Amino acid sequence: MSSLTAEHYLLDIKLRRERVPSFDTYPFSLPAVKELGTLKLHPKVTFVIGENGSGKSTLLEAIATAWGFNPEGGTKNFNFGTRRSHSELHAFLTLGKSVKRAKDGFFLRAESFFNVATEIEKLDAEPANAPPIIASYGMRSLHEQSHGESFFALIMKRFGGNGLYILDEPEAALSPSRQLAMLARIHQLVGMKSQFIIATHSPILMAYPEADLYQIGESGLVRTSYEETEHFLVTKAFLGNPARQLALLFEWDVR
Template sequence: MGLQAKPYLQRITALFGDDIDWERHPYSVPAVRNLESISFHPDVTFFIGENGAGKSTVLESIALALGFGIDGGNKNISLNTASERAPLQHALRLSRSFRTPRDGYFFRAESFHNVSTHMDELWERDSASAESLHARSHGEAFMAVLLNKFKGRGLYLLDEPEAALSPNRQLAALTAIHQLVEEESQFIIATHSPILLAYPNAKILLFDGTGISEVAYEDTEHYSVTRDFLNHYPRRLEQLLKPE
């Protein structure tokens, strides 16, 4: 059997120095404090957890360690310095495949507007141009990037891509992700979406107060809470909205 190209990013290992202030963010977050190593699935690895659990912090630090800018985009886009905002990147050691991915992108929902503005300025497009990402909704702009900018055989890091996607668009994104996986791509995705999390055979890592642990899809809160609410929504609404 020949060598496998994927996963392009096989593992990260955290090597913390003696000068770390464990009371300071992000080291005070349990998932970061207890971080030793993470091994990635060749196709799709998901980071899940409550807001503030550290999943976006770790994903962002991986992206920076790989050479992406803190605002996202491809490796040719760098809008800010990352050293002060994401010190965790300096503790990460990356284990990679023998093959370098042909393509790469870091999507960060909260700064995607900045990246879109930069691209319009770079190509001298105004917001009325059909090619401008600002001429589209946030969801349309992300789908345009996913469908047109991701070329395959790539390493793609996505931070909450569902933020502006309707359920139907999430299904479309799931299809696009699968097509890219079939074209030898690898994804690492921080998400709250039970739709995206359903991707077959993905590795799901839960960030919580005990650290980081692998869970099955049907054991995630995203699946169980969504299923329970949809199956019993009249009763759940009555419980949630009853007078004090």
């Protein structure tokens, strides 16, 4: 699909491997990055999944930063930093963009959404000739809601469609029923010409039928089916016979 005919915004990402100083140092030594060449993105939903420490969050952060989002989260209009912790990976990525221009967008980092909420309150406390920013989130302070409620308010009220949404573990604060509601909202936004890139551990979210799933392994990012993911297999085995799985687990020597 060419950049002229594509209906989505971000076609692919490419690591400029010739510029990488060493694949033995962070972040280039991460499994998600070490074998990265060109990663094609689904027009609707792309999932990046993998074990803790595999580099999925670092990769999403780099994509978001290269797109112009604030590394700690938010929109392109956010420009704050509580602690510089993002890697230099974004400087080594080339984004394949289509001619379509996103009218909306957001980078959600579960671990730093508190900082985004604080920044919104800070900006709204300053004199302005425009409606308060919190109006786009439902007019209720995100700090006055539970972590899960604030995540849900973001997705249900702030996301407006025609946008690129990069979400890093959005399920972190959501109950299973809220994750199902998030799936429905994602589908609604996809119908409104939105594109999602999501890093997740949730077998509920990654069940979205119109998606590409890239699982991070020793050979890097490999496209896989939902039923082949470890998340699906482990969850299915456990729910199929919890007593047996617990018996096996409690016999396991974790030392």
